[in-house]
Amino acid sequence: MTLLIALIAIGLVAVSAWWLAIGRARDLRGKGRLNSLPAYHGVHTLLWALLPALLMLAVWAPIQTTLVNQAVLASAEGKALPAFDMQRDAILDEARQIAAGNIDHGYNPQSEQLAPRFSEAESRYGAIGGGIALLLTFAGAALALRRVVPEFRARAGVERWIQALLVAASLIAILTTLGIVLSLLFESLRFFKLVSPVEFLFGTSWSPQTALRADQAGSSGAFGSVPLFWGTAFIGAIIAMIVAIPLGLMSAIFLTQYSPPRLRAWLKPILEILAGVPTVVYGYFAALTVAPMVRDFGLAIGITSASSESALAAGLVMGIMIIPFVSSMADDSIAAVPQAMRDGSLALGATKAETIKKVLLPAALPGVVGGVLLAVSRAIGETMIVVMAAGLSANLTANPFASVTTVTTQIVQLLTGDQEFDSAKTLAAFALGLALFVITLILNLIGLRVVRKYREAYE
Amino acid sequence: MTLMNEIHAPVPADIDEPPADANRAPKMSARDVSVFYGDKQALNGVSIDIRDDRVTAFIGPSGCGKSTFLRCLNRMNDTIPSARVTGKISLDGQDIYHSNMDVVQLRARVGMVFQKPNPFPKSIYDNVAYGPKIHGLASSKGEMDGIVEKSLKRAGLWDEVKDRLSESGTALSGGQQQRLCIARAIAVDPEVILMDEPCSALDPIATAKIEELIHELRGRYAIAIVTHNMQQAARVSQRTAFFHLGEMVEYGKTSEIFTNPRERRTQDYITGRYG
Ligand SMILES: Nc1ncnc2c1ncn2[C@@H]1O[C@H](COP(=O)(O)OP(=O)(O)OP(=O)(O)O)[C@@H](O)[C@H]1O
Numbered sequence: 053m054t055l056l057i058a059l060i061a062i063g064l065v066a067v068s069a070w071w072l073a074i075g076r077a078r079d080l081r082g083k084g085r086l087n088s089l090p091a092y093h094g095v096h097t098l099l100w101a102l103l104p105a106l107l108m109l110a111v112w113a114p115i116q117t118t119l120v121n122q123a124v125l126a127s128a129e130g131k132a133l134p135a136f137d138m139q140r141d142a143i144l145d146e147a148r149q150i151a152a153g154n155i156d157h158g159y160n161p162q163s164e165q166l167a168p169r170f171s172e173a174e175s176r177y178g179a180i181g182g183g184i185a186l187l188l189t190f191a192g193a194a195l196a197l198r199r200v201v202p203e204f205r206a207r208a209g210v211e212r213w214i215q216a217l218l219v220a221a222s223l224i225a226i227l228t229t230l231g232i233v234l235s236l237l238f239e240s241l242r243f244f245k246l247v248s249p250v251e252f253l254f255g256t257s258w259s260p261q262t263a264l265r266a267d268q269a270g271s272s273g274a275f276g277s278v279p280l281f282w283g284t285a286f287i288g289a290i291i292a293m294i295v296a297i298p299l300g301l302m303s304a305i306f307l308t309q310y311s312p313p314r315l316r317a318w319l320k321p322i323l324e325i326l327a328g329v330p331t332v333v334y335g336y337f338a339a340l341t342v343a344p345m346v347r348d349f350g351l352a353i354g355i356t357s358a359s360s361e362s363a364l365a366a367g368l369v370m371g372i373m374i375i376p377f378v379s380s381m382a383d384d385s386i387a388a389v390p391q392a393m394r395d396g397s398l399a400l401g402a403t404k405a406e407t408i409k410k411v412l413l414p415a416a417l418p419g420v421v422g423g424v425l426l427a428v429s430r431a432i433g434e435t436m437i438v439v440m441a442a443g444l445s446a447n448l449t450a451n452p453f454a455s456v457t458t459v460t461t462q463i464v465q466l467l468t469g470d471q472e473f474d475s476a477k478t479l480a481a482f483a484l485g486l487a488l489f490v491i492t493l494i495l496n497l498i499g500l501r502v503v504r505k506y507r508e509a510y511e
Numbered sequence: 512m513t514l515m516n517e518i519h520a521p522v523p524a525d526i527d528e529p530p531a532d533a534n535r536a537p538k539m540s541a542r543d544v545s546v547f548y549g550d551k552q553a554l555n556g557v558s559i560d561i562r563d564d565r566v567t568a569f570i571g572p573s574g575c576g577k578s579t580f581l582r583c584l585n586r587m588n589d590t591i592p593s594a595r596v597t598g599k600i601s602l603d604g605q606d607i608y609h610s611n612m613d614v615v616q617l618r619a620r621v622g623m624v625f626q627k628p629n630p631f632p633k634s635i636y637d638n639v640a641y642g643p644k645i646h647g648l649a650s651s652k653g654e655m656d657g658i659v660e661k662s663l664k665r666a667g668l669w670d671e672v673k674d675r676l677s678e679s680g681t682a683l684s685g686g687q688q689q690r691l692c693i694a695r696a697i698a699v700d701p702e703v704i705l706m707d708e709p710c711s712a713l714d715p716i717a718t719a720k721i722e723e724l725i726h727e728l729r730g731r732y733a734i735a736i737v738t739h740n741m742q743q744a745a746r747v748s749q750r751t752a753f754f755h756l757g758e759m760v761e762y763g764k765t766s767e768i769f770t771n772p773r774e775r776r777t778q779d780y781i782t783g784r785y786g
């Protein structure tokens with residue numbers, strides 16, 4: 053509440069400062085040439101009034117939460133709370149909800165007593181934070197208003213603010229990535245305290261089901277990830293690529309070399325629609341349509357082990373999904389081969405197909421390889437198709453009709469349903485995620501490098 | 512008006528003037544050839560003969576249609592979707608735009624060297640062997656070696672590259688690359704060689720080598736060369752055609768075109784008044 057009021061006040065002050073600055077600058081214009089237009093003086097003042105205060109509030113919000121919690125715990129009612137972490141947190145949470153007016157009654161009577169303390173602390177610290185922010189607004193506005201003089205370069209000032217804004221925006225993306233890596237790393241370390249990295253990386257048996265109670269029958273948990281990575285590679289890097297590379301390459305060749313421009317204008321977007329189909333849709337297409345067909349086919353050719361959840365079904369559909377990636381990369385790299393090269397071959401009396409085979413493809417090969425690596429990295433990180441069509445049993449098999457499981461499928465398995473957040477089973481998901489992240493990162497780096505190097509080759 | 516009529520005169524007179532071997536038919540002949548890129552006309556009613564005992568030079572200001580005409584002669588314009596060619600062009604009396612003409616075979620008979628050297632990113636050997644391999648001109652490795660050596664020698668490049676045939680063709684200097692492209696073209700043993708400003712990217716020494724090469728190739732092949740360099744046209748060719756705004760303004764003996772042109776526009780161009 054206090055925060056909202058503070059925000060409105062800051063906004064009002066900033067807008068009036070903006071208006072004042074423009075007015076002043078207009079007045080100044082009569083006395084001679086201004087360095088910057090009045091509008092720039094206005095925006096400059098507005099930014100100075102607004103941004104420092106907002107930045108302060110953003111930093112203040114998490115600090116305020118901590119301070120409020122401390123204050124509540126320090127009160128008499130707070131000291132009476134049970135010492136056990138989870139119980140105490142539950143009551144605190146309830147009290148906070150009551151104070152915010154989200155719920156009327158608490159499940160725990162203590163939380164209702166605690167609620168007024170929360171309200172008090174929150175309004176106190178809210179007032180402090182809001183007050184400081186408002187002060188900053190006034191200070192910023194005053195500072196900027198004083199600089200509304202003819203020779204002041206408000207344009208450059210605005211430019212600097214905009215630059216800072218852009219840097220901040222890109223920093224957010226980078227910091228988020230860093231945060232993801234750190235959290236993965238942190239949870240994985242906890243996992244590796246329970247399970248040795250050697251077992252995880254080289255073990256060939258995967259059954260993450262640990263006994264929940266001491267007396268419970270069941271496996272003690274085996275965390276050898278080799279079958280999962282094999283399944284992932286089998287589906288994503290082998291079967292899917294056997295489908296996607298020839299089809300993608302050939303459609304790229306057709307589109308760039310053979311199709312009349314008008315047909316190309318139709319076909320290319322249609323092909324790209326494949327990339328826009330939600331993966332869930334691919335998933336049930338794989339599970340409901342392709343998988344039974346694959347199983348029937350397997351049975352028909354005498355493979356009795358043909359399962360309704362097969363590596364082949366998932367791999368085939370994933371291959372279809374990847375086609376646009378491969379074809380658009382191949383399209384780009386074929387198109388990047390200079391026309392002069394093509395003409396040189398044609399002028400020697402080579403046919404189109406000969407030119408493609410002997411000149412275009414060899415020249416485009418590095419780009420195609422780079423594209424394929426990127427596609428593989430996309431395929432092995434893909435989740436929905438394999439969750440729906442690949443199965444759950446961690447088999448170390450090269451039989452495409454058998455059921456295999458993948459890293460992403462297992463992560464989903466490990467993290468859905470009720471979980472303890474400190475069991476090896478749950479933490480294993482993070483270790484798998486980290487390993488997958490590292491692999492796709494490496495594939496991406498190599499792929500991008502190859503693609504870039506190739507692009508330079510003809511410039 | 513009179514000027515226009517003269518331009519449209521079907522065949523310039525002195526083509527039929529009796530040369531040393533007048534009884535031989537021209538290797539290629541173009542009659543009333545026009546080219547359109549979409550709706551835009553780039554070439555208008557060009558008629559000319561190309562004989563295999565002479566070098567024919569095409570000169571004219573930029574954009575006047577020299578390359579366009581050259582590309583008609585081996586149907587490289589087919590690769591440009593918007594291009595449309597009308598009129599008649601024949602090779603040894605056979606209409607090359609007739610539907611029963613095998614374009615691939617035509618291009619093997621009418622080779623082309625481009626303005627910018629465009630060796631394939633393959634070894635020097637493979638660059639030269641590319642055409643012969645496609646057309647099955649060699650039945651053994653030894654025969655292929657022979658073709659490669661002979662072609663590189665004729666292109667005047669053999670001595671410079673004989674010890675490094677497996678190196679990439681793109682690693683050569685610009686002049687060497689252009690001679691490699693010429694070697695590549697003559698390896699297919701064409702009957703006509705079309706050169707589109709083959710020296711425009713080269714220094715004077717490399718240019719001199721290629722001109723020397725043209726002198727040597729004359730008589731063995733019918734040669735047509737586009738050039739912006741008047742001196743070069745004067746040095747290498749026996750016949751010169753002057754193009755302007757998509758029309759062939761004048762055609763005749765090189766010596767006459769340069770010393771005593773009939774057309775005002777030719778004179779202006781040669782004396783450097785425009786272009
Ligand atoms: N692919 C194309 N599409 C459309 N128009 C073209 C194309 N190629 C050439 N033209 C046009 O045809 C005309 C003749 O071009 P051309 O390349 O034959 O000229 P040029 O005489 O060879 O000139 P330069 O000496 O600069 O090489 C120009 O007006 C050009 O804009």
Ligand SMILES: [Mg+2]
Pocket residue numbers: 577578579707
């Ligand atoms: Mg040209």
